[in-house]
Amino acid sequence: MKNDCTSNVYEDIECRSSETICLPKTTLKRLVVIGGGFAGLELVKKLKNKPIQVVLIDKNNFHQFQPLLYQVATSGLEPDSIAFPLRKQLAGYKNVNFRLTEVLQIKPKENTIYTTKGKITYDYLVLATGTATNFFGLKSVQKNGLGLKDIRDSLNIRHMMLQNLEQATITCNEKEKKALTNFVIVGGGPAGIEMAGALAEFCKYIIPKDYPEFSASIMKIYLIEASNKILGVMSNNASSQSLKYLKDLNVNVLINESVIDYDGTLVKTKSGKEIQAKNLIWAAGVKGQFPEGLDQNNIVRGNRLKVNENLLVEGFDNIYAIGDVSAMITEKTPKGHPQVAQPAIQQGKYLADSFLRALKNKQPKPFKYSDKGSLATIGKRRAVADIGKLKFSGYLAWLLWSFVHLMSISGFKNKLLVGLNWTISYFSYDKSNRLIIRKFKKN
Template identity: 70%
Template structure:
């Protein structure tokens, strides 16, 4: 006998029968966006409350503020300070829908998207899938090191660091202790430089208090860069000043070096140098990631998708790409635009306006990127800034970096949390709770256990 209280739940609006994933039925054009990074969110903001149905797919249910991953990794911030739920972000956006799923394939001939949860139809498709860590085919490095492209990577780095420091206090083997307390960062771009500076400050201010068992000098920090300068996309002044800051923090910078192998305990460089280290953080390169369905002839160096000046993917009528995944090749940008947040944000805003014009058969101008400058920090009161013709270093550049990043974080609560943590850290040199919440295991050990 059926329960008399059982009844069928009716959704407010019916689903289209052509979709496996339930979406509100609508006569409006459907724009499907894959990826809720800086570009994807900027596009959503442009299309909200417009005569269009917007569907965002992401494998996470939150936006991540990548520029501060290194602060989570070094216990300066908690992860919930720099992530923000999509559904909270889109609250009140009646034409914006979020679905948690991983997109697997595009079928452009039928305007169908295949996801891990089923298929969905689109009128316009935007790829904003971003990048993943590029280990350049070195499997041993990929298995034993950590990248920094996801909030989980930051937490893994934090747990790895704290576990190894705890183990160093236990072991009586000098070589083992050296390996556990040595840190190698590969890549001298902003992420590598900022990570090296944060680790150096951790060593200077936190290590002596938390680990009196051994001197802070036991913790060596190496920054390996394949060319002869740091921050190669910034000015010479920014590069030389950054090097001076890092040397002042006793970071060992190795130029014209690259990693050739890493077994989890020893780093080997192409010149034959050996470094004992059980902590290797890889920031040396990224590569595009996108679902199946894009012809290889439209993919260029770095696994990026080639677009026309209007950000439309070559070979498609209604598929676009923005952000790190997009490569707009021209005389001005022979390698595509730099893979930074500002490019993604500007492309998202531009494409939002362009799609609305396209739907009304209005004229569209090609995309033009306006470079607003570059910033990087090495630690408290130590930063560099290139703003047009102006070059700043030191306290003012650090203050500018802090303000720009604080206002860019999603959500008032998150801004408040980050601002409060920074204020406490500024006056006390204290960092967030240094807790080992879960046991970290390298990928090599996990794969070995599975086998």
């Protein structure tokens, strides 16, 4: 490794990562997949023991089930219940190699990627890098609030919440006590309403038992949505029922409202409202994330990569993008496919089939997304469902939501742990994971 790095960022990258990452020698074509989320993992699973060398790269050594991050954040589940080691998943995959590293840059002309641990060449490259929280340029909110995109975020939220509740028992300053126990959730999509519902149940069932020194109305929850309705991606029935459920749980829902500033204690909105709160959770949007090296012409709204009907990144014949980072712009999908698990899983399966067809000298078929419906839960026994023409809510929708999510979790042990936790909490309304393992402090 060179030691005479220059100040140029790309030369620095080459200086740190110019050594080649060791991989088994092979005469097979090499497919490099960046990202072990829903899309990337599904692609790799479908190529198990096929005549192609697959290299899966991720900065984490685990796959995380993001739809249940809010339950980790609100002490309902432990993080290892919704995370599964990638190497355990890939056991028995003779043609697949996992490397734990972070990709810094792509050099398409060289068919090479540069990572924090070294470089890798490829014949085909798949970007399944997902998204990051989009704060839409609100630097004060980004600095003082918390997103909810990975397990670390959910643990930060949990520790922040528990620490602030403990501090609220100590202070005699009523204004500070109010700020410490108020929660603001920004974004009325599925992630936002599920977080609001879980926090409301924490307030209703846990606060009276754990904090008898608090009054019954101590913890106030605000859900702020910039558009004219919550759950805008679902039907009007789902939106109106969700609003009713949230109000039944005493969540203060503010629609046609947006946050413009947050200093860590005071939330300011566009209409002039001010809310005292030391807990702000941002669930108002995401943006695509991918390494440096692609032309700006490849990037569309939401920082996503524009792909054709075969999921090839526009302008390339061997670089693909799947999952949340991918945007297939058509008349039917002018904004690309929804950034949720189902399109990602279907794209992973499709692309695996396309590679297998190519090995047989067959042309790929165009990708077609099959919408299997949408589900969202608002606390226990309350959920909404849009399944084709069926729009329903309540206990049946909640049972369906529970079954679908339980079956989607990786690993039998994880399914068992989550199922056991849900069964216990169903009867007791308890959240047993209320431990402050490490002190959380905002940067």
